[in-house]
């Protein structure tokens with residue numbers, strides 16, 4: 001409007017030039033606006049490209065947010081993923097066997113019926129061999145040590161990597177390695193004795209759990225004393241490196257999830273899963289441990305993971321990177337998970353003295369002359385098993401797992417409706433939700449080991465309702481190691497100590513851990529009374 005008036009009133013060159021510039025500007029503005037509009041349409045199309053995919057298949061599901069999909073709070077870090085998944089699960093569980101959801105813009109089929117989950121994980125495993133966690137590695141050459149892990153592998157090399165790992169973690173091997181765990185339990189006892197003798201019996205039990213599993217892994221993986229329990233107050237390079245290593249992984253995964261809508265931006269964020277500094281440290285540590293083993297004939301008959309790797313090196317020429325990779329896999333999958341189950345069990349048993357007394361009675365009845373419960377009994381004590389299973393149900397440290405379809409197949413999603421599944425499609429199992437479904441576990445937020453009376457877990461595992469370690473050929477590779485170390489520590493504590501809540505103890509509450517591992521946030525201060 002102003003421009004037209006100007007044109008009619010002032011006829012001199014300068015002004016008309018100025019008007020010409022304005023019109024040029026407006027053309028440029030128009031071009032910019034059109035470009036922006038086109039860009040917005042393109043971005044919108046890109047973000048919503050897949051949104052029709054489930055409709056075409058006739059699969060129901062909640063409407064996704066354009067940018068963040070169906071898990072906006074999890075992507076922005078406001079709420080853990082399993083809670084958001086649980087809200088969706090509860091809405092559809094009575095009416096659907098499976099639904100379609102979006103992790104940002106990426107479609108996933110969420111399995112609501114445990115029997116269908118069993119089909120995918122076990123019966124139909126051949127068609128669902130891939131693990132979504134393999135995508136967490138951006139560059140497999142750069143992250144050569146992380147890439148050794150079967151957990152991060154979807155291709156054909158998975159089978160060999162898994163076999164190399166699990167043959168060092170069989171029940172026979174762990175039975176033979178049991179003296180190592182007993183040695184760690186003795187160190188824990190000495191530490192507790194010292195604390196209680198000093199009148200310092202209120203102990204932060206999360207730290208205690210981390211120190212114990214760290215000690216076990218140090219001795220079992222490298223044959224080294226980490227001093228986590230012996231000298232807990234002294235600076236410790238091993239523990240510092242372990243913490244640094246885990247923090248780096250958490251940062252990397254944080255970037256991975258935040259950039260899911262725009263994955264190509266990952267090249268500008270933290271690309272590696274394992275840092276170079278910690279890779280160098282753990283590689284040197286492994287080399288030193290191997291050199292020591294080669295020099296010391298007496299330690300060559302020790303049954304531990306390092307000797308397992310030495311045998312593999314001899315038999316099939318395992319490279320040094322493969323050896324370090326397997327050690328780090330065991331530490332990554334087994335350190336925080338096992339410690340979390342351990343300290344939550346102690347915490348829940350302190351809150352429920354009636355269950356603690358029952359467990360203690362069973363332990364005391366089965367102690368052998370050497371002051372320990374034998375490895376065979378450790379695996380079979382029924383109430384110890386119940387307490388362990390109830391903690392792992394309530395906590396469900398690994399709350400969600402996802403498979404990638406590797407061969408075209410079909411999925412029976414109920415009501416006579418069968419949908420085609422293509423290579424690359426992702427199917428996920430919200431196991432936390434199964435473990436917290438009141439139809440399967442009445443009053444699911446309560447800690448109650450009695451719900452697993454008469455080995456009830458066996459039937460629940462068969463039905464796919466209880467799968468804290470996963471199921472099928474990709475079941476947790478460290479299930480026996482985790483079970484052994486957690487149970488051995490529980491026996492050691494409860495045979496000699498009554499663990500009680502005190503003024504500093506936080507209440508039992510909703511799981512709100514800010515890390516990737518499920519759990520209750522905050523410190524677990526508990527009082528240890530010597531019996």
Ligand code: HEM
Nearest residue numbers: 150151330333334337338398401469470474476477478482
């Ligand atoms: C209480 C402790 C633990 C829990 C609750 C746990 C849970 C799980 C679960 C649920 C899976 C399956 C994930 C999926 O299907 O995608 C898994 C896989 C795995 N776990 Fe564990 N885990 C524990 C301890 C350990 C330990 C001590 C190790 C040591 C080696 C370990 C090594 C692995 C590996 C390598 C895989 C991947 C297996 C494969 O894909 O073939 N875990 N774990």
